[in-house]
Amino acid sequence: MIDRLTEGRFQPEQTLLGPGDDAAVVAAPDGRVVATVDTLVEGVHFRLDWSAPEQVGQKAVAANLSDVAAMGAVPTALLLSLACPGTTSTEVLDGLASGVWDAAADAGIGVVGGDTVSSDTIVVSITALGSLEGREAVTRSGARAGDVVAVCGKLGWSAAGMAVLRRGFRSPVAMVAAHRTPRPPWRAGPVAARAGATSMIDTSDGLLADLGHVARASRVHIDLSSRLVPVADKLRDVASALGGDPLTWALTGGEDHALAATFPSEDAVPSDWVVCGEVRSGAGVTVDADRWGGAGDPGWRHWR
Amino acid sequence: MIDRLTEGRFQPEQTLLGPGDDAAVVAAPDGRVVATVDTLVEGVHFRLDWSAPEQVGQKAVAANLSDVAAMGAVPTALLLSLACPGTTSTEVLDGLASGVWDAAADAGIGVVGGDTVSSDTIVVSITALGSLEGREAVTRSGARAGDVVAVCGKLGWSAAGMAVLRRGFRSPVAMVAAHRTPRPPWRAGPVAARAGATSMIDTSDGLLADLGHVARASRVHIDLSSRLVPVADKLRDVASALGGDPLTWALTGGEDHALAATFPSEDAVPSDWVVCGEVRSGAGVTVDADRWGGAGDPGWRHWR
Incomplete structure (x- = not known):
């Protein structure tokens, strides 16, 4: 075989x-x-x-x-x-x-x-x-207070695709495809490293949960700005059709395999990346300086 | 976790x-x-x-x-x-x-x-x-007519251990341990490479089956000598107690994770290795110039 x-x-x-x-x-x-x-x-x-x-x-x-x-x-x-x-x-x-x-x-x-x-x-x-092509590895532990947080790739699309499939639908095709066959922006990883990214992580558990790993490993506080987190129009459309919240999908949906990274300044952030937060002294992850949702674990759970 | x-x-x-x-x-x-x-x-x-x-x-x-x-x-x-x-x-x-x-x-x-x-x-x-510590990899395809075949490690012990366990026994301990926790002679691999081994394979499927892979990849015939294949006294004892054939275990028992290799001459064979056959022109694997057992596939089958 x-x-x-x-x-x-x-x-x-x-x-x-x-x-x-x-x-x-x-x-x-x-x-x-x-x-x-x-x-x-x-x-x-x-x-x-x-x-x-x-x-x-x-x-x-x-x-x-x-x-x-x-x-x-x-x-x-x-x-x-x-x-x-x-x-x-x-x-x-x-x-x-x-x-x-x-x-x-x-x-x-x-x-x-x-x-x-x-x-x-x-x-x-x-x-x-x-x-690593001769570079140092970009780990989860290099974020420093004063860095900016940026993301690259689709956020919440896999969660939206799963919500669609759960209802027995097969469209919008783009959402379903994002769940079935995510296309992570893996070429953006080395680009970010060359640009001086101080930390980086794959958003497999959901953006908040994964930035939580970065915050813990780097011993910093990460604050996201809800108006800067990229929420695609298509994601809003699906959310409105199914009664979901697009920002919640973007912040907590797993399996997108987008990349999140921190950079020393906005100037260092490569194109294709979207700045959506900042690194401060302290601990944990917040959205608009508040704890998200107030519930316990913001992380992703597989559907079973 | x-x-x-x-x-x-x-x-x-x-x-x-x-x-x-x-x-x-x-x-x-x-x-x-x-x-x-x-x-x-x-x-x-x-x-x-x-x-x-x-x-x-x-x-x-x-x-x-x-x-x-x-x-x-x-x-x-x-x-x-x-x-x-x-x-x-x-x-x-x-x-x-x-x-x-x-x-x-x-x-x-x-x-x-x-x-x-x-x-x-x-x-x-x-x-x-x-x-590889700078050396070339020793593949399955380098055996040449005129090479000698040698093995390192225990042959048939895992099969014997499984036969013991199947009967509901827990001893001899050495045989059972060889099945439960084989200790492959992995340090002997690099030693053989340094000594000029022309081909090498791990005997996970049984010696005959694995030498078959070497013979096929190298386009040669491998002939083993039954009196040279190492059959430990303990293996004979278990075989005699359970009614098994120790040579069959040594030739066809799997999961021993011993090493089999070919060398350009007997002089090249490191200590700890036992010469038990030779490489000739042709195809296939024989024992004393005959096909072993006459049956179809000599290979190992997992017990399910």
Whole structure:
């Protein structure tokens, strides 16, 4: 099966040894490698009645590319571990694998290794490797009082897409696609690093929750301005149709895989990024200097 | 949970950035990184009534270290993805994680990242990274007619241990331990590479099946000598008690994670390795110039 899945697939220059041996060999030109793993489970992170197998594969890759980007790195390779029941159809298997490979090829990288095992549930686990291209990693702990907070990518779209799917609708297509196959702005990660980003994170848990990680790691207070947080017109339209709150989706919806970062000044913020808050002394995350919603955990919960 | 699992754990020098950020950063001193992933599924690769959680963690690491070793590389870091039901006890979770961490620390490496997700079945997926220390990778495709075949590590012990457990016994302890927590001779991989090994593989599927992979990739014929294949006295004892065949276990038992390699001559074979066959022109794998057993696939099947 592995032969069938890997045959004729794209492998770029940095894949020094691809699939088919005990392990792969990937170039790590600056003597360091960025590595992260992300796992999607059927029934928890995806449903095959909501998403085509290709879309699940693409989504798994998106989450990983976003994590690599959030370090300021460019992706260099993926490894894929695919656990699934023996009864899984060839269509589903090939679809999952194709989704992973296509998304990898879009990012200019290859799937260099992996394994397929038998399991009661489909579990797609992807490891992404990346290169910092000689730069320091942009961590969660570098935000300083006086920095500005900026975001890049769509906020709340995945949550809106899920709300649409939950009602049994299939449109607006753009929202549903943002949920099924988020396209994280992973090229913006290295751009932000070059521009001097002091901290960066992937918004997988929702903007407030993820900035909470940055605030904690950096020992700072982050205050967002509700009028500056980008809320797309389409998001407002869907919210109004479904009775949701677009700002809540943008602030707390997960799985967007947008990027949030801090920069020393507004002048340093690259185009494509939107300034929406500032870093102060203190702790925690607020919106317009107030705690958001007043409820406990602002973070995202997967739908199960 | 991740904080609790990672706190106070060993991280060596090559872990440039450990757990807690979007991704880890690991040194890759020669500008390349070896990468491999291996996944164990409850009920397929392990049973928690046969193995303690710590042992499952250790076994998952062993399989990965062996894959890295089979390239002639030394391990540098692990990433752990742990999928398990919400009902999994803290003891099982902590045990699994401890098994992984302890085995990593034994190998001088750290668990630099990972994730924990909810799933119906326990799925332990580990990615191992490694360094070739400036050498070329030892692949499966370098065996040449005239080379000798040698093995390092225990052969058939895991199969014997499983046979013991299947009968409801718990001893001989050494055999059961070889099944529950194989200790692959991973330090022997880089030693073989330095000694000029022309090909190498980890015997996860059983010696004959794995040498079949080498024969295919190298387009050669491999002939083993039954009187040279190392069959330990303890293996004979268990076989005689249970009515098994020790040579069959040594040739076809899987999950030993021993190493098999080819060398240009007997003189090149490092100590700790046992010469047990030769490489000829042709195709396939034979024992004493005959096809083993005559049956179809000589390979290992997991017990389900």
